[in-house]
Amino acid sequence: MKIGKYEFKDQKTAEAKIKALGVDTDEDGNEYPTHGHAIVKLGHIVLEQGEYDEEGEEIKAPVLSNKYHLDVMWVGLDEHPYGWKSNAVGNIDGNGVHSFYGVDYQTNKM
Amino acid sequence: MANEIYHRSNWGNAVNDIAWGDVYEKFDATNEMFVRSDNYENSNETDKLMAAINPKPSILLTPTAYDNGSLHTVKPVLSPFADFDFTRGTIATRVNEQGLIEDVTDTNLPRIDYTDGTGSLLLEPQSTNLITYSEDFSQPAWNKSNTSIQINTTTSPSGNFDGSTLTDNATSSIHRLRDTVSLSASTNYSLSVFAKKNTLSNIQLALINTANSNTISKVFDLENGVIGEELSQGGTTVSDAKIQNYGNGWFRCIIVGQLSSAPNQYQITLATQSTGNSQSVKQVTYSGDGTGSVFLYGAQLEELSYATSYIPTSGSTVTRLKDVCLNSGSSDLISSTEGVLYLEVAAFASINNFQSISLSDGTAQNRIRFTLRSDLNRAFFQVTDGNTGQAFINIDITDITDFNKFAFEYKENDFAAWLNGVKIATDTIGTVPTINQLNFTSGATSQNFNGKVKSVAVYKEALTDAQLTALTT
Numbered sequence: 001m002k003i004g005k006y007e008f009k010d011q012k013t014a015e016a017k018i019k020a021l022g023v024d025t026d027e028d029g030n031e032y033p034t035h036g037h038a039i040v041k042l043g044h045i046v047l048e049q050g051e052y053d054e055e056g057e058e059i060k061a062p063v064l065s066n067k068y069h070l071d072v073m074w075v076g077l078d079e080h081p082y083g084w085k086s087n088a089v090g091n092i093d094g095n096g097v098h099s100f101y102g103v104d105y106q107t108n109k110m
Numbered sequence: 111m112a113n114e115i116y117h118r119s120n121w122g123n124a125v126n127d128i129a130w131g132d133v134y135e136k137f138d139a140t141n142e143m144f145v146r147s148d149n150y151e152n153s154n155e156t157d158k159l160m161a162a163i164n165p166k167p168s169i170l171l172t173p174t175a176y177d178n179g180s181l182h183t184v185k186p187v188l189s190p191f192a193d194f195d196f197t198r199g200t201i202a203t204r205v206n207e208q209g210l211i212e213d214v215t216d217t218n219l220p221r222i223d224y225t226d227g228t229g230s231l232l233l234e235p236q237s238t239n240l241i242t243y244s245e246d247f248s249q250p251a252w253n254k255s256n257t258s259i260q261i262n263t264t265t266s267p268s269g270n271f272d273g274s275t276l277t278d279n280a281t282s283s284i285h286r287l288r289d290t291v292s293l294s295a296s297t298n299y300s301l302s303v304f305a306k307k308n309t310l311s312n313i314q315l316a317l318i319n320t321a322n323s324n325t326i327s328k329v330f331d332l333e334n335g336v337i338g339e340e341l342s343q344g345g346t347t348v349s350d351a352k353i354q355n356y357g358n359g360w361f362r363c364i365i366v367g368q369l370s371s372a373p374n375q376y377q378i379t380l381a382t383q384s385t386g387n388s389q390s391v392k393q394v395t396y397s398g399d400g401t402g403s404v405f406l407y408g409a410q411l412e413e414l415s416y417a418t419s420y421i422p423t424s425g426s427t428v429t430r431l432k433d434v435c436l437n438s439g440s441s442d443l444i445s446s447t448e449g450v451l452y453l454e455v456a457a458f459a460s461i462n463n464f465q466s467i468s469l470s471d472g473t474a475q476n477r478i479r480f481t482l483r484s485d486l487n488r489a490f491f492q493v494t495d496g497n498t499g500q501a502f503i504n505i506d507i508t509d510i511t512d513f514n515k516f517a518f519e520y521k522e523n524d525f526a527a528w529l530n531g532v533k534i535a536t537d538t539i540g541t542v543p544t545i546n547q548l549n550f551t552s553g554a555t556s557q558n559f560n561g562k563v564k565s566v567a568v569y570k571e572a573l574t575d576a577q578l579t580a581l582t583t
Contacts, residue, residue, distance in 0.1 A: 024556075026557065030556065038236060040236075043292075049251070073199060095425075095426050101200040101430045
């Protein structure tokens with residue numbers, strides 16, 4: 001398995017990419033993936049933490065990425081699926097802001 | 111862990127026929143079925159012989175044996191076996207026989223978990239611990255207000271000397287640890303932490319938005335292991351709370367709920383009592399003296415309506431992938447004419463479920479499935495033949511998060527569901543599909559079962575009412 005880290009211009013674009021990997025709806029109306037890849041929706045990740053006073057009032061708002069982020073553990077793939085490579089994030093130190101438990105990103109990155 | 115891995119060849123020699131469900135088969139010349147007495151480990155002398163049940167299960171999962179990538183069934187004893195394929199993709203933690211949290215370091219190794227004191231197969235969904243430093247509370251990410259933290263001061267639920275001490279100061283105010291996060295409004299989250307009393311015996315656990323205008327929180331009594339007062343505001347309340355005993359004075363304190371505005375902070379606050387605390391915007395206050403403290407370990411925040419097994423973090427959020435257990439059985443072991451599916455299982459949540467265990471042909475078109483429903487404490491058995499519904503029986507359960515014993519008997523125009531010794535309902539019209547697989551899904555690969563499993567058995571023959579009563583009692 002390989003790990004890919006991606007950023008998309010917005011959630012809608014990311015959701016469309018995920019759906020294109022294969023989604024079906026069972027007879028109970030529940031949508032489920034038809035692939036075995038594991039996708040973690042990180043969303044607009046925090047680039048700088050916010051600051052708050054003792055009462056919890058916001059002193060400085062957190063700085064969020066303007067991109068929508070996904071981490072994916074690809075099963076049975078050695079290359080990015082079509083349309084994903086251009087959204088891959090490069091030059092991550094360590095595991096970045098998110099990791100899969102016990103699976104090192106640097107060793108297993110796509 | 112090695113003590114639990116019983117190879118198939120050893121089962122016949124096991125002194126106590128080791129298994130976790132209430133029903134087991136004795137592997138001597140008689141191969142008789144027994145109902146286990148209360149004491150699992152030393153119960154052979156008093157176990158009740160199920161003499162009336164002459165048909166024996168063709169597939170029996172207790173579960174006690176596994177290997178990386180495989181969950182072994184106790185029966186059939188001879189090849190071809192009915193082992194499940196097991197995958198997870200990441201490592202995970204479990205509570206071991208000694209009651210300690212430990213890593214299961216093979217990515218596809220099934221977990222036998224002892225959180226409840228006895229073993230059961232743990233099948234969990236994918237989940238992410240959104241707290242970036244779950245154990246190192248000394249990190250700057252954890253903002254300290256009128257408190258100080260000392261790490262590695264006590265033995266934690268992992269058995270290692272990595273628990274921390276949170277101590278107040280001599281101020282009359284809020285004494286807390288707080289961390290920031292970016293979450294979504296109107297979304298269920300579970301927040302948990304392991305805590306042990308020291309000179310103080312209470313903590314408050316809270317998920318809050320900016321300025322505390324919207325808060326869900328509970329106080330936990332670490333002396334008596336009970337949940338104290340709720341201190342929520344802004345029109346939202348804690349939807350579920352638990353305090354789970356992890357031994358040696360440690361408790362896992364859990365709150366579940368959602369805020370109508372986006373949560374952006376969570377906090378652990380020291381408290382002097384479980385109810386009647388003084389407060390400031392729903393945060394417990396008291397006059398500290400610089401010596402009041404509790405022990406802490408393993409904080410976890412998940413986008414789920416319940417807390418899952420502990421996921422340690424140290425600088426990033428961390429995801430444990432879901433447990434997938436598939437592909438047991440064959441047409442030789444599963445009858446498409448008549449039979450019984452027996453289950454001893456517990457759900458993680460009492461509501462908003464939709465997960466299944468099934469006999470099928472690998473599709474949803476032909477299957478007999480047991481499904482945890484989305485409505486409160488309810489499950490159903492359903493038969494589908496050629497994509498046409500044949501039988502459907504609802505089961506209302508007192509508490510679906512407790513272990514319950516279910517059985518479903520199937521035969522053309524003769525279907526019946528059992529719960530804990532009681533025949534719940536029958537359905538007298540319908541055909542039986544052609545089936546040859548046992549899966550922890552709805553028949554194909556969706557609706558993976560999430561919960562705890564002590565036993566699954568498949569019979570190739572219909573059983574009598576007396577036998578089904580004995581089996582599920």
